[in-house]
Amino acid sequence: MRLCRTETIGPISFYAMLSRFGSARAALEMLPRLARRGERAKTVAAVTRAEAEIELAAVDRAGARLVCWGEPLYPSALATIEDAPPILTVLGEAELLQRPMIAVVGARNASANGRRFARDLAAALGRGGLTVISGLARGIDAAAHLGALETGSVAVVAGGVDVVYPAENRGLYDALARQGVIVAELPLGTEPQARHFPRRNRIISGMALGVVIVEAAARSGSLITARFALEQGREVFAVPGSPLDPRARGCNDLLRHGATLTETAEDVLSQLAAQLRGVAPPRAVPAMSIPAPPPWSPPAVVEPADNDAVFELILERLGPTPVAVDELVRQCQMSAAAVATLLLELELVGRVERHPGNFVSLR
Amino acid sequence: MRLCRTETIGPISFYAMLSRFGSARAALEMLPRLARRGERAKTVAAVTRAEAEIELAAVDRAGARLVCWGEPLYPSALATIEDAPPILTVLGEAELLQRPMIAVVGARNASANGRRFARDLAAALGRGGLTVISGLARGIDAAAHLGALETGSVAVVAGGVDVVYPAENRGLYDALARQGVIVAELPLGTEPQARHFPRRNRIISGMALGVVIVEAAARSGSLITARFALEQGREVFAVPGSPLDPRARGCNDLLRHGATLTETAEDVLSQLAAQLRGVAPPRAVPAMSIPAPPPWSPPAVVEPADNDAVFELILERLGPTPVAVDELVRQCQMSAAAVATLLLELELVGRVERHPGNFVSLR
Numbered sequence: 001m002r003l004c005r006t007e008t009i010g011p012i013s014f015y016a017m018l019s020r021f022g023s024a025r026a027a028l029e030m031l032p033r034l035a036r037r038g039e040r041a042k043t044v045a046a047v048t049r050a051e052a053e054i055e056l057a058a059v060d061r062a063g064a065r066l067v068c069w070g071e072p073l074y075p076s077a078l079a080t081i082e083d084a085p086p087i088l089t090v091l092g093e094a095e096l097l098q099r100p101m102i103a104v105v106g107a108r109n110a111s112a113n114g115r116r117f118a119r120d121l122a123a124a125l126g127r128g129g130l131t132v133i134s135g136l137a138r139g140i141d142a143a144a145h146l147g148a149l150e151t152g153s154v155a156v157v158a159g160g161v162d163v164v165y166p167a168e169n170r171g172l173y174d175a176l177a178r179q180g181v182i183v184a185e186l187p188l189g190t191e192p193q194a195r196h197f198p199r200r201n202r203i204i205s206g207m208a209l210g211v212v213i214v215e216a217a218a219r220s221g222s223l224i225t226a227r228f229a230l231e232q233g234r235e236v237f238a239v240p241g242s243p244l245d246p247r248a249r250g251c252n253d254l255l256r257h258g259a260t261l262t263e264t265a266e267d268v269l270s271q272l273a274a275q276l277r278g279v280a281p282p283r284a285v286p287a288m289s290i291p292a293p294p295p296w297s298p299p300a301v302v303e304p305a306d307n308d309a310v311f312e313l314i315l316e317r318l319g320p321t322p323v324a325v326d327e328l329v330r331q332c333q334m335s336a337a338a339v340a341t342l343l344l345e346l347e348l349v350g351r352v353e354r355h356p357g358n359f360v361s362l363r
Numbered sequence: 364m365r366l367c368r369t370e371t372i373g374p375i376s377f378y379a380m381l382s383r384f385g386s387a388r389a390a391l392e393m394l395p396r397l398a399r400r401g402e403r404a405k406t407v408a409a410v411t412r413a414e415a416e417i418e419l420a421a422v423d424r425a426g427a428r429l430v431c432w433g434e435p436l437y438p439s440a441l442a443t444i445e446d447a448p449p450i451l452t453v454l455g456e457a458e459l460l461q462r463p464m465i466a467v468v469g470a471r472n473a474s475a476n477g478r479r480f481a482r483d484l485a486a487a488l489g490r491g492g493l494t495v496i497s498g499l500a501r502g503i504d505a506a507a508h509l510g511a512l513e514t515g516s517v518a519v520v521a522g523g524v525d526v527v528y529p530a531e532n533r534g535l536y537d538a539l540a541r542q543g544v545i546v547a548e549l550p551l552g553t554e555p556q557a558r559h560f561p562r563r564n565r566i567i568s569g570m571a572l573g574v575v576i577v578e579a580a581a582r583s584g585s586l587i588t589a590r591f592a593l594e595q596g597r598e599v600f601a602v603p604g605s606p607l608d609p610r611a612r613g614c615n616d617l618l619r620h621g622a623t624l625t626e627t628a629e630d631v632l633s634q635l636a637a638q639l640r641g642v643a644p645p646r647a648v649p650a651m652s653i654p655a656p657p658p659w660s661p662p663a664v665v666e667p668a669d670n671d672a673v674f675e676l677i678l679e680r681l682g683p684t685p686v687a688v689d690e691l692v693r694q695c696q697m698s699a700a701a702v703a704t705l706l707l708e709l710e711l712v713g714r715v716e717r718h719p720g721n722f723v724s725l726r
Contacts, residue, residue: 113607240603240615243626244476252603252626261619263606 001055001066003027004086005047005187011083012354013347020344034345044348058188062162064091073097081206081232082356085185089161092181096152100276102130102268103204103229104148105222106140106214107247114140114215114247117239119147121212124265126151129276133204136169136176140214140222145172145180153180156207158200159192160184183207201225202232209272210235212262216250223250226259231356235271237262310334314342315362318352322359364418364429366390367449368410368550374446375717376710383707397708407711421551425525427454436460444569444595445719448548452524455544459515463639465493465631466567466592467511468585469503469577470610477503477578477610480602482510484575487628489514492639496567499532499539503577503585508535508543516543519570521563522555523547546570564588565595572635573598575625579613586613589622594719598634600625673697677705678725681715685722 003024004014017027031046059066067073067088075097078084090097104122106114122132122144132148134141136155145153155176159165161184164173176182185203186196201224205211211229213236216222229236238259241248255261260271269276313332317323329339343360346352353363366387367377380390394409422429430436430451438460441447453460467485469477485495485507495511497504499518508516518539522528524547527536539545548566549559564587568574574592576599579585592599601622604611618624623634632639676695680686692702706723709715716726 113605117605117607239606240611240618240624242476242480242604242608242611243602244480245605248603248605249626252624255603255618256624261603261615263612263615 001052001087002047002049005052005055006031006044008044008348008350010354011085012356013344014086016340016344020341031348034348055187059089062091062188064089064161064188065094066090067094067097075101075207077101077209078203078207081202083202083354084206085203087185089184089188090181091161091183092177093152093179094181096131096154096181097183097207099131099152100129100272101133101154101208102272103133103208103211103225104140104144104214105134105137105201105204105211105225106144106216107220107222108137108139108141109247110139110143110215111245111247115143118143118214121214121239121262121265121268122147122153123151125212125268126153128265128269130209130269130272133208135200135204136165136173136182138166138168142169142172144214145176149175149179154207155180155182156200156204157182157184157192158186158196160186160188160190162188163191165192197221198224202228205229205234206232208234209275210237210268212237212239212268213251213254213259214239215241215247216254217247218249218253220250223254226254235260237268237271239263310338310342311346314339314346315351318360318362320361322353322355322361325358325360328360364415364450365410365412368415368418369394369407371407371711371713373717374448376707377449379703379707383704394711397711418550422452425454425551427452427524427551428457429453430457430460438464438570440464440572441566441570444565446565446717447569448566450548452547452549452551453544454524454546455540456515456542457544459494459517459544460546460570462494462515463492463635464496464517464571465635466496466571466574466588467503467507467577468497468500468564468567468574468588469507470579470583470585471500471502471504472610473502473506473578474608474610478506481506481577484577484602484625484628484631485510485516486514488575488631489516491628491632493572493632493635496571498563498567499528499536499545501529501531505532505535507577508539512538512542517570518543518545519563519566520545520547520555521549521559523549523551523553525551526554528555560584561587565591568592568597569595571597572638573600573631575600575602575631576614576617576622577602578604578610579617580610581612581616583613586617589617598623600631600634602626673701673705674709677702677709678714681723681725683724685716685718685724688721688723691723 021027021030028046031044067090069079069084069086073094102125104118118140125132126148131152131154132144133154133156134144136157145155153176161182164170205225205228211225211234213222213226226236236254236259238251238254239262240255241251262268317328317331329336332339343352351363353361384390384393391409394407430453432442432447432449436457465488467481481503488495489511494515494517495507496517496519497507499520516539524545527533568588568591574588574597576585576589589599599617599622601614601617602625603618604614625631680691680694692699695702706715714726716724
């Protein structure tokens with residue numbers, strides 16, 4: 001928890017550091033040395049043991065629990081994505097996370113028809129054996145949660161698991177905390193901010209076998225979830241609508257690009273049939289194992305680079321547009337291990353940002 | 364015209380007879396000999412010269428004209444389909460048939476939105492340089508004709524070109540006769556019957572580069588047009604709609620099976636861009652040429668078979684489900700030419716039915 005909650009250490013860095021330094025403890029010990037490097041004299045202060053214990057106590061008081069990557073209760077589909085949250089805070093029936101899941105998301109300003117459709121669809125998907133995930137937003141999300149309340153529903157929230165947002169969904173929040181489950185990546189008490197929502201959306205799609213988009217305008221947040229779903233190899237389902245309805249634009253556009261046209265729960269269930277054939281969802285993750293090794297050399301304690309020239313070599317090749325790490329390795333004519341170590345240091349001092357697919361950019 | 368209007372001689376037989384016997388005159392002379400064969404003692408009476416002259420005179424009086432396969436005014440796309448009508452009766456601006464065409468069809472009981480959409484779409488497709496074809500039915504068809512009246516619209520009717528059906532479209536019929544064009548396969552004065560409509564639909568799709576389906580219930584007539592379009596290698600466009608709207612079922616189903624999702628005229632025009640690149644539509648058909656030769660031997664006058672046993676050989680292999688002629692040839696161990704001749708005779712006496720793709724079935 002100390003490593004995971006430390007500023008500038010996102011999930012990809014977290015797993016990279018475990019892999020490079022062998023354990024979270026070793027990574028924490030290495031942090032001050034890594035942080036002295038780089039051009040900006042910014043220190044990375046690891047979260048202290050005391051701070052971590054305060055969070056643990058608060059989780060207890062809230063009646064929530066932590067579920068870590070690699071633990072049996074961690075959602076198995078989510079565990080397979082590259083930037084899976086190392087720690088989830090979970091409030092409610094954590095056992096629901098064991099079942100195969102489907103996300104149902106869409107417009108906040110949904111039409112009455114859209115809400116009714118989402119509610120009925122979620123109920124039918126629930127009867128079909130799927131736990132229904134959504135984002136506890138107004139409109140389609142709320143309708144989907146309501147429809148699946150009896151059979152099992154998961155809300156993934158952008159802030160802390162104890163922060164009700166939007167306030168109008170207080171009743172639904174309470175019902176989900178009792179009958180369903182609420183999941184958050186960020187610590188208890190975090191107020192959700194705009195930048196948190198896309199990060200949250202990757203968890204919604206990552207937990208699910210597929211994502212159903214019910215109503216979505218062009219360039220809306222639901223399409224971000226659909227994009228994550230595609231990147232994560234999840235099925236994308238879209239509900240068609242009239243060209244005269246602006247709230248159908250996003251869905252029709254997804255259909256144009258290959259999403260599965262969805263009119264009934266059967267359209268979803270039949271598409272997922274192969275994945276649902278086994279009774280239990282796949283439990284691919286042995287407890288506390290490490291994610292598939294990155295393309296660099298086997299884990300070993302690696303000393304930070306001593307020569308500032310090599311930092312320049314990398315920095316001059318980086319810009320705001322993400323570039324593949326492999327390409328950097330090729331261009332810098334260094335070993336993959338050396339480049340990985342340099343990038344890790346640059347990331348920790350806030351110079352470099354990680355992107356899925358092993359891409360990096362200048363921050 | 365005498366051969367074409369003779370009972371039991373459909374377009375495929377018509378072209379096969381031209382090809383087998385060298386000319387329509389030779390085919391007419393052969394008819395009585397062919398008709399004496401087969402199990403049912405049914406005579407095929409060729410239309411007489413006098414009867415044909417009566418039709419020609421009536422066409423003149425109606426202000427219409429005949430356009431034959433292979434003539435310059437014959438629609439070039441239609442000329443390429445296997446069962447192209449040998450003769451079209453044309454009322455109005457026959458020159459409109461020279462331009463690239465798009466079909467816009469759909470439900471008779473269309474919604475107000477659907478009608479408005481069809482009208483606007485047809486107008487925009489017309490501005491994009493396409494002549495808009497439809498079937499002069501109520502609902503979507505009528506709206507499409509109206510939208511394209513200024514830029515060019517073609518009605519393909521199931522009965523005679525002088526028969527207004529349905530009666531409520533009298534005004535539209537008159538407008539099309541003045542500003543557009545009305546086309547029929549069947550002779551003047553034919554009252555349309557249920558079995559004529561699917562035959563008519565193959566002409567709508569056959570004349571067009573593509574077919575846009577605007578609203579269509581499951582298992583509706585518009586889907587027959589879509590199926591013809593697929594068989595003829597035409598583009599199929601479908602306008603999506605809400606799963607809660609039964610009139611969207613057919614279109615959504617087409618989208619599920621690969622139709623191009625269509626929200627605007629631009630969706631159609633961009634998909635057809637490659638085919639529209641040339642200024643004039645392709646005029647692939649030299650005057651009075653014969654269609655691509657069927658897979659049997661070069662045309663030559665062939666005597667009808669003498670041995671009834673060979674008819675049995677074929678008949679016992681035929682059933683209500685269409686079978687490929689190639690397969691019959693293989694199974695009967697006869698030459699392709701011999702099988703073709705036998706099938707032609709069986710067809711003329713009404714025992715055998717032709718299907719596109721060189722398939723036949725027992726009638």
